[in-house]
Amino acid sequence: MEQFSTYTQAILDRMNSVIDGKPTETRTALTVLLAGGHLLVEDVPGVGKTMLARTLAGAIGGSVSRIQFTPDLLPTDITGVSVYDQVRREFEFKPGPVFANLVIGDEINRASAKTQSALLEAMAESQVTADGTTYQLATPFMVVATQNPVEMDGTFPLPEAQRDRFTARISMGYPDADAEVHMLAGHGSGSPLKDLQPVVDINQATQLVEYVRSLHVSTAVRRYIVSLCQATRHHPHLRLGASPRAALQMQAAARAESALAGRNHVLPDDVKAIAVPVLAHRLLLERRSGTDSAQDVVRAILDDVRVPTEDGSGTR
Template sequence: MESFPQHTQAILDRINTVIDGKPEAARTALTVLLAGGHLLVEDVPGVGKTMLARTLATAIGGTVSRVQFTPDLLPTDITGVSVYDQARREFEFKPGPVFANIVIGDEINRASAKTQSALLECMAEGQVTADGTTYRMGTPFMVVATQNPVEMDGTFPLPEAQRDRFTARISMGYPDADAEMTMLADHGGGSPLEGMRPVVSVEDAARLVAHVREVHVSDVVRAYVVALGRATRSHPQIRLGASPRALLQLQAAARAEAALSGREYVLPDDVRAVAVPVLAHRLMLDRRAGTDSAEELVRAVLDEVRVPAEQAPGTR
């Protein structure tokens, strides 16, 4: 796809003009979009989590919806509800906000586990089933959810099955002093999203995602992905390791990383580049692990598993 580098760079440039000093977060968000996955953004309030999601949504065009998660939110408030039409004497399905190309779930861990779980089918299969009828989502479809650290008041931990649906998790962190100076100078007069137009169309975004699926992955690289996953399951400090779904999403993210690097094939370095954000949030640590950082354990696994030699395209 000849326009791939131009389109992806335009999206990155747009995000970086709004989110100052966070190029890694911008690249990871784009990587997840290209991988056909979903992104979880975790950090304290006010560091730009929702702004990152809205900027990505605005950059690619298409439809955008936002759900503010609260303790009283119901599952049907997300997926939709069947309403009886008296004139037609039949039930009619009224789609919820999940039926959009980009769904922004703001503070997802302020809702109950039951409401959070309403997203499971949507995120895993791109569809909603209501009253025995299945309704497909649009293409592309991506959930960008933000959450506050679980230590904060009024939060509920995400269920394991829900965390496993997110392709990657990132933390924004505070910007450095220079980035905050730029933010105050450029964005102090209003929202930076006012008047902003998409840099690619939703059809272009769908083609970018389809192109990434064609990136070649050799058997040697697949074996490396499997070895990493199995190493998390047997690690003495990890109680629950990476699931098979996690390995599928690790491969998809590595494909996107390779495409962003200008290649049509995946290298082990692409897998290593995305391993921490893709795997860390899925792990459940042993209480005797001696660390609270799943990221540290993923890096330890990366150090322990032998890296295979680079594979040229077409190599098995």
């Protein structure tokens, strides 16, 4: 696709004009979009989680919806509900906010696990089943969900099945001093989202995703992805490793990383670049592992696992 770099750089420039001092986070968000996946943004309140989601939505054309997750939210508030039509004397399905190209799930872990599960089918299969009828979702379809750390009041932990459907998880972190000063100067007079215009339309966004899917992945790189996932399943510090779905999403994210780097084939370095945000949130540590975080385990696995070659041998 000849204009791939032009379109993607325009999206990044637009996002970075709103999100100060977070180029790595905006690039990861774009990577997940190009991979056809879903993004989880976790951090303390007030650091720009929802701003990142709204900026990504504003940079691309298409329909956007926002769901404010609360303890009293019901599954049908997300997927939709069948309503009886008195005139036609039949039930009519009223689509919920999940029927959009980009769905912003704000503070997803403030809703119960039952409500969170309403997104499972949508995120895995891009469809919703209600009253025995299956409805296809928009293309492309992406969920960008924000959540506060589980230690904070009023939060529920995301179920393992829900976390596994997110292609990647990122944390925003606090901005550095210069970025925060720039934010005060630029955002003090009003929201920078007010006049945000898309830089690509929905058809162009779809073409970007389809192009990324066409990139070549060698057998050696596929072996490397599988080796990393298998290493998490047998690691002594983990009681839950990466699923086969994680391997598929890692390949998709590596393709997107390669495309952003200007290549039409995936290298092991592309896999390494996205391994931590793609794998860490899926892993569960042993309670007495002595390890600070799942991110540290993934980094250690990256150091230990050799990159297989086409003949089946390994190399560093």
